[in-house]
Each structure stands twice: as structure tokens, then as C-alpha cells.
Amino acid sequence: MYRNMSQAMREFAVAFERRDRDTAEVAQQSLQSATNPEQTLTDSLNNYCQL
Numbered sequence: 270m271y272r273n274m275s276q277a278m279r280e281f282a283v284a285f286e287r288r289d290r291d292t293a294e295v296a297q298q299s300l301q302s303a304t305n306p307e308q309t310l311t312d313s314l315n316n317y318c319q320l
Contacts, residue, residue: 277297
């Protein structure tokens with residue numbers, strides 16, 4: 270898998286340009302996994318600010 274979000278984004282862009290669907294799907298899944306912690310953090314901050 271990919272180490273970070275930027276690496277997954279670059280791999281997705283290259284796969285998209287090459288029309289390599291399998292690689293693009295793997296990169297997309299990795300990108301979603303990499304951004305899950307950000308959503309949790311954002312939700313927590315929003316909840317804190319509403320208090």
C-alpha cells in the first residue's frame with residue numbers, strides 16, 4: 270500500500286493518464302484510507318467548537 274496521501278494521489282493521476290483502471294482503483298482506495306483520520310479529526314474539532 271501507499272505510505273501517504275500525496276503518493277496515492279500521484280499514483281492515481283499517473284494511472285488515470287495511462288487509463289490503467291486497476292492501478293487507479295488501488296490508489297483511490299489507498300487515498301480513502303489515508304484521509305479517514307482527517308475526517309475523524311475534523312468531526313472532533315467541529316463537535317468541540319459547537320460546545
